[in-house]
Amino acid sequence: MNVKSLRVYALALALAAAGATAPFPPVQAQDDEILVWTDSARLEGFNAYQASHPDVKMRIVTGDMGDFPAKVQLFNEAGSGWPDVVFTGGPDQVATLSQPDVNYTADFTPYVSKEIIDGFAAGSLTGCQVDGKLYCLRNDLAQAVLWYDAALMKEFGYAVPKTWEEYEALGTKLAAEHPGYVIGALGDGGALEVYLYSTDCALTQPVASDVNQVKIDATSENCQKVVRMLDNLVKLGAVSTFGPFDAEFVQLATEGKVLAHPAASWFGEFVYKPTYKIAEGRLSAALPLTWEGETSARTFGWGGGAYFISTHAKNPQGAADIAVWMATSPDYQDTAPTFPAYLPAADRWGKAVSEDKFYAEDIYPVLRESANQLNPGQGFLRFTARDAISKILIPAMKETSPMADVLEAFQTELVNQAEGAGYTVVSE
Amino acid sequence: MLNRSKNRASFLFVTPYLIFLAAFGIFPVVYAVFLSFMNTRGKVDFFVGFENYVRMANDYRLGQSLLNVGRFLSVWLPAMTLIVVTLALLLHARPGRVSGVLRMIYYLPGAVTGTSAVLMWLFMFEPRISPFKPILEALNIQTAYNILRVPNLPFVFSIMLIFAGAGGWIVVLYGALNSIPNEIIEAALVDGCDSWSLVRFIKLPLITKNIVFMLILSFAGGFQLFVEPALVHKATLGAVASGDWTLNQIAYGYAFTRLDFGTASAISTMLLLLSLVIALFMIFRTNFYQIDV
Numbered sequence: 001m002n003v004k005s006l007r008v009y010a011l012a013l014a015l016a017a018a019g020a021t022a023p024f025p026p027v028q029a030q031d032d033e034i035l036v037w038t039d040s041a042r043l044e045g046f047n048a049y050q051a052s053h054p055d056v057k058m059r060i061v062t063g064d065m066g067d068f069p070a071k072v073q074l075f076n077e078a079g080s081g082w083p084d085v086v087f088t089g090g091p092d093q094v095a096t097l098s099q100p101d102v103n104y105t106a107d108f109t110p111y112v113s114k115e116i117i118d119g120f121a122a123g124s125l126t127g128c129q130v131d132g133k134l135y136c137l138r139n140d141l142a143q144a145v146l147w148y149d150a151a152l153m154k155e156f157g158y159a160v161p162k163t164w165e166e167y168e169a170l171g172t173k174l175a176a177e178h179p180g181y182v183i184g185a186l187g188d189g190g191a192l193e194v195y196l197y198s199t200d201c202a203l204t205q206p207v208a209s210d211v212n213q214v215k216i217d218a219t220s221e222n223c224q225k226v227v228r229m230l231d232n233l234v235k236l237g238a239v240s241t242f243g244p245f246d247a248e249f250v251q252l253a254t255e256g257k258v259l260a261h262p263a264a265s266w267f268g269e270f271v272y273k274p275t276y277k278i279a280e281g282r283l284s285a286a287l288p289l290t291w292e293g294e295t296s297a298r299t300f301g302w303g304g305g306a307y308f309i310s311t312h313a314k315n316p317q318g319a320a321d322i323a324v325w326m327a328t329s330p331d332y333q334d335t336a337p338t339f340p341a342y343l344p345a346a347d348r349w350g351k352a353v354s355e356d357k358f359y360a361e362d363i364y365p366v367l368r369e370s371a372n373q374l375n376p377g378q379g380f381l382r383f384t385a386r387d388a389i390s391k392i393l394i395p396a397m398k399e400t401s402p403m404a405d406v407l408e409a410f411q412t413e414l415v416n417q418a419e420g421a422g423y424t425v426v427s428e
Numbered sequence: 429m430l431n432r433s434k435n436r437a438s439f440l441f442v443t444p445y446l447i448f449l450a451a452f453g454i455f456p457v458v459y460a461v462f463l464s465f466m467n468t469r470g471k472v473d474f475f476v477g478f479e480n481y482v483r484m485a486n487d488y489r490l491g492q493s494l495l496n497v498g499r500f501l502s503v504w505l506p507a508m509t510l511i512v513v514t515l516a517l518l519l520h521a522r523p524g525r526v527s528g529v530l531r532m533i534y535y536l537p538g539a540v541t542g543t544s545a546v547l548m549w550l551f552m553f554e555p556r557i558s559p560f561k562p563i564l565e566a567l568n569i570q571t572a573y574n575i576l577r578v579p580n581l582p583f584v585f586s587i588m589l590i591f592a593g594a595g596g597w598i599v600v601l602y603g604a605l606n607s608i609p610n611e612i613i614e615a616a617l618v619d620g621c622d623s624w625s626l627v628r629f630i631k632l633p634l635i636t637k638n639i640v641f642m643l644i645l646s647f648a649g650g651f652q653l654f655v656e657p658a659l660v661h662k663a664t665l666g667a668v669a670s671g672d673w674t675l676n677q678i679a680y681g682y683a684f685t686r687l688d689f690g691t692a693s694a695i696s697t698m699l700l701l702l703s704l705v706i707a708l709f710m711i712f713r714t715n716f717y718q719i720d721v
Contacts, residue, residue: 067684069684069685069687070683070684070685070687073468073469073687073689076470076471077468096687101469101470101471102469102687187667188665188666188667189665189666243665243667245665246665247554247556248571382686386666387666387670387671390666390667390670391670394666394667395577395578398573398577398667399577416488416489420487420488420686421686
């Protein structure tokens, strides 16, 4: 045996070993199977659909949906493998996936009745509508409301604020009379977005006429008034510079020192109950606050999921039926963990909330009304304000310097990120 | 005859490594360089020349991230070299059982690498749960954010990487010191060398190549820093460092957020070229491959 044939044998052995282990399990579904991708929280819903529709062939895969656009890109390179129905916790992925060169999301309109589409909360589907087409259905909403400790409010003799001016006054009084108590947690991108999107402050405002334009005007008076209020409250010590999930703020909450807290609708179930461990019968929620001179409130949507269907689906009607069922069916949404975006389902869901003894009173009317107050300036874009907030505003706040001083830098960062994502920035 | 069977045996030993090197080392690099000249969005990849490199050069974050990585390297490389060389020399000066045990102790932190090391250090920086609470409080540090401030980040990452990486290099340099022929050291001692002169004139010059080797590999690795800043950013929910603190993070963002594999490959190729240039510079400057007689 000479060296050359030894090499050939060695190579053959290595290749055989590699082939035998088949490192990539087949993801492509069989011809009439509907491939579903979901996160673990929605898995039971899809399983319930399968159980109630045994004639529909489904293959359900769970995974982390955070990287979903990257996976779609890889499928585009490979030419196969796209899931037919997807639940994602990041509905703004629709902006990337609906682009013509990515071409993943399919229009729901031919497969869903107008009656159903109209049943969703006002403004909840706006972000899904691109160029007149409906590229996603919302699963749930995360509208920000004003959570407050009703018992503590009564004890201190304060009124629940209805406007942001009253909120600031409350903070001033609280800092003077009861130092150590707070009415907010600012050290988190989402937490700051609740304040910034409470008014017509254009950070990521979509332009109706052009899907590749965005309006950014972070130095406008509307944005300035929010930041001025926050700087003042930070200076007084009436808000915490930690985030709502930081250990330091959680400790404040468990000690009962959080008087009020503008935060998402899911905070009640998912943060106050398990983490802040507030006592029963204390927590209540009030409508999102307005600024003086504004006729209607605007509130930030801090999360919420959505369903996509694929342009490559072999059975788009079947895929759409699954998505519609998940978003609207009483069999799933009535017991869903978070506020359903489909309002008829939300009303049924709300019965359990109304009867929940954990809250001081029936908070469902507040959740219901605020569901229609989502800020249209929020938009689903290929970038979010959160990165710029974390990069510019939060470090300034933590270094105890006014956020108002870095608004220019914040504007520059937002514009840079928008342009990097391929948008043209307008200021009108 | 003996030579031929020796060649055959050495071929057999090296071939598996060569296969993996080709498949997982060389081919991805060539593919990335190829991709850096293509536009990969859309159905078909098409050639775009240097467009991706221009886009990379015009990225508003490039200057800041080069500065970040530069600051980090200027803290980490000297500190690590100093610590590693000093400890290796000390260990070599006192051979014996203690030295052997200490070598193992220095090496142990290397077992906790990458993401685990970052998490462990984040716990150590948080006064509420850190075993070093008295020290942190004496330094007036009430919360981890006091340490993880943006100007401190080069030092923070240096600490993490020195802790994890120093042990391995200490063992390597100790091995290099051990390979110095005893006769030379004895001759030096006979000539009246004290410990410090021994280090300065005998030991250090003879292990210079190994130190250069360590510097080349560390520079290449540090220049491509990714795990530590990305994890610190994620673990603090975005409050510390940004998602584009280093060049590799920017490349990652291009690939997986902007779905632009072409520009990501351009950044990676540039990182490779820069590391190669520095490596070649150091090799030729120090006559690295010259075989001493």
